[in-house]
Amino acid sequence: MYHEWHGNTDPQAPTLVLSSGLGGSARFWGPQLPLLGERYRVLVYDHSGSGRSPATLAEGYSIATMAAELLALLDSLEVNRCHFIGHALGGLVGLELALQRPALLLSQVLVNAWSSPNPHSARCFAVRKHLLNDSGPAAYVQAQALFLYPADWIAANSAQLAEDDAHALAHFPTPANLLKRIAALQAFNVEAHLGQVHTPTLLIANRDDMLVPWQRSQHLAQALPNGRLCLLDYGGHASSVSDSATFNRVLLDYLAEHTG
Template identity: 85%
Template sequence: MYHEILGRQDAAAPTLVLSSGLGGSARFWGPQLPVLTDHYRVVVYDQAGSGRSPATLADDYSIADMARELLTLLDGIEVQRCHFIGHALGGLVGLQLALQRPQLLQSQVLINAWSSPNPHSARCFAVRKNLLRDSGPAAYVQAQALFLYPADWIAANSAQLAEDDAHALAHFPEPQNLLKRIAALQGFDVEAHLSAIQTPTLLIANRDDMLVPWQRSQHLADALPNGELALLEYGGHASSVSDPATFNRVLLDYLTRQA
């Protein structure tokens, strides 16, 4: 898979692995890289079947497959220990990593993630699938901001969103791959295994997230033996983009404590 290794390159540098959500692109983490690369070795990647990582995904593609693909990448670049940061679908990959290879993870930060399906998110993803199948990529991209950001932020950042939409449409993944990725996250359920995950875990959630109810992160914080919740008031599903100053402060505070 396409990847980049940024920031510190010395042997003593702690490693961060950043895994984005449904879009799968390393580009998602642009607002975080300036504050992370001074102190950490940072690995970002485009997930298989998205961005610069072309692939034809299997019909039964799963979050476990995504975790195995990431483990193959990390083995190839000789990452033996890391702090993992995952947004939404990327957070599901983190939970799967914690089950498949717990010794890899020093800590993890899961942003607006979940451990099993819930009716509200199922409805949102059904709408997104229908948009893609019935109306095509342009309608899917146009609707995306409505699921990711607060209404006032959308209104105030229309020019940036227009550029983002144009980029997303120009680099839109194979629609069948995207539908398989949505099916993978819809089928994810590790509820029965949460008590076995000992990795120190910060759950970052947003009270105004309209895609994933913040209570799903509260549930994870309660169920994970070493989980804790940081509940943010503003930013929607992607506050790392819409309110990066607040998000970055919470993230850096946690990573500093883990060090």
């Protein structure tokens, strides 16, 4: 899979692995890379079948498969221990990593993630699938900001969003791949195994997230043996972009706590 190293080049520096959400693009983490790179070795990657990681995803593609693909990449790069940060679908990958290879993870930060389906998110993803199937990629991309960001942020950042939309459309995955990725996150359910995840875990959630109810992160914080919830008031589903200053402060504080 396509990947990039950023930040500290010292091989002894703590390693961070960042995994984005449904879009699967390393580009999502742009607001975090400059600050994280001051101290950490940071690995970002494009998920298989998206962006610069071309692949035809198989039937039955799952979050467990995504985690196995990432483990293969980390093995090839000789990453044996790391801190993991995952947004939405990327957070589900983090839970799978913690189940498949718990010794890998020193800590993890899961942003607006979940451990099982919920009716509200199912309705949102049904709408997104209808947009893709009935109206095409351009309509899907145009609607994406409505699910990710607060209304006032969208109104104030139209130029940036136009640039982001153009980039997303130019690098849009095949609809078949995207539908399989949506099916994978809709099928994800690790409720029965949460007690086995002993990795120190910060759950970051946003009260104004209109895609994933913040209570899904609250549930994870209560069910994970070493879970902790940080509930933010503003930022929507992607506060790492829409309120990056607040998000970055929370992230850096937690990482500092777990890296000495």
